[in-house]
Amino acid sequence: MLDKLEAIKERFEEVGQLIIQPDAMSDMSKYTKLSKEYKDLEKVVEAYNAYKNVMENIQSTKSILEKEKDPDFREMAKIEMDELKEKQETMEEDLRTMLIPKDPNDSKDCILEIRGGTGGDEAAIFAGDLFRMYERFCEKQNLKLTVLDLTFGSSGGYKEIISSVSGTDAYGMLKYESGVHRVQRVPATETQGRVHTSAATVAVLPEMEEVDVQIDMNEVRKDTYCSSGPGGQSVNTTYSAVRLTHEPTGLVVTCQDQKSQIKNFEKALKVLRSRIYEIELAKHNETVGAQRRSMVGSGDRSDKIRTYNYPQSRVTDHRINRTVYNLPEVMEGNIEEFIQALRFAENAEKMQAGGIED
Structure with missing residues (x-):
């Protein structure tokens, strides 16, 4: 662990020099990446420096205990040593957590897509x-x-609803929700009172x-049309809704939440970038191999990840075999436990794969 921390400290000092070079300051993309790396490394280096300070104090206190004959001084040194040892254990645990490889996307905003399935x-x-659960x-x-x-369902709910979520660590909190969510309950349309199983993908x-x-805009077809649904005077009167088609992949993105066509275009473009990134990431993960596929964080939308059983008020997350019997609270947005x-x-998983030890 100490070797890794020393390497991080060296990289921190190196980035500190790179970030003030003229070529970095003239290239906004490079400068932004270096600034983010510097900020991330700074937290680890500060914690490491504090840890080294505690270790130096432990050595000093140990020396006092070896040489000091006065019983009062020795008693004070023993108390201090106990406190320092406790600090050492806490700091080492924190440093191990900091050394776990982080998803660089955790701090980003995210796109949340929910679709009715079978x-x-x-x-x-x-x-x-599910949308109301995430909203809460x-x-x-x-x-x-x-x-x-959004596209409404014929009997309520949504065939599809796409949202953006912004705020601190938005993606880092919601990324575990990707996959198939299954519900077991008696539908409102069921006349015989039988429990049905249905699903939605997130x-x-x-x-x-x-x-x-990077997107080549020559490969993107832009269409405009009248927005539909609630929205005031602009609905069905102005061509504010935007549809973007990425011809190389066939991806189609629509956005109609704003009255301004320009704002809808900007939002649709963000969704398109995110979907193209997802495709490229899936290709990369397949190339790297199954060893990098995490049981928890694969984000594969075809994986069945959670079941909501209404008759038993039970919610089960299949990835970690965790079951709770407070379904109404979960549907009110209390999913922090999961x-x-x-x-x-x-x-x-990451600590085991990375071999983070003393």
Whole structure:
């Protein structure tokens, strides 16, 4: 662990020099990346320096205990040694956590996409329930959720609803929600009282900036049309809604939440960048191999990750075999327990893979 910390300190000093070079200051993309790296490394270096200070104090106190004959001084030194040892253990645990490889996208805003899956009308209704769950979660976490585009289900809920979520560590908190969410309950449309199983898919994508994903705008077709749904006087009267088609991949993105066509275009472009990034990341992970695929953080939208059983008031996360019997609270946005457990499991995986030891 100490070798890794020394290497981080050396890199921190190196980045400190690189960031003030003329070529870095004239290249905004390079300067932004170096600034972020410097800020991230600074936290680790400060913690490491504090840890080294404690270790020096331990050595000094040990020397006093070896040489000092006065019983009062020795007693004071023993008390101080106990306090320092306790600090040492806490700091070492914190440093190990800091050394866990971090997802560079955790601090980004994100795109949250929810779609009704198998189950027809009931799947769309469940997609609506999931959206309200995330809406309440975002409120509790001081995250701003903005709907970009939606398609209503014929009996309620949404066939599809796409939102942007902004705020501190938005992607880092919501990324574990990607996958298939399954619901078991008696649908409102069921006349025989039978429990049905339906599903909705959730995709959480980090919101990518222009410096992260380059798009050739010659390969993007832009169409405008009248927005639909609630929205005031501009609905069905102005061509403010935007549809972007990325011809090389066939990806289609629409946005109609703003009255301004320019703002809708900018938001649609962010969604398009995020989806292109997802495709490229999937290709990269497949090339690297299965050893980099985390049980917890794969983000594969085809994985069945959670079941919501209404008759038993039970919610089960299949990735970590965790079950709670407080479904109404979960549907009110209280999903922090799952997120913390998933984060802990992922960190444990990374520590094991990275061999972070003393």
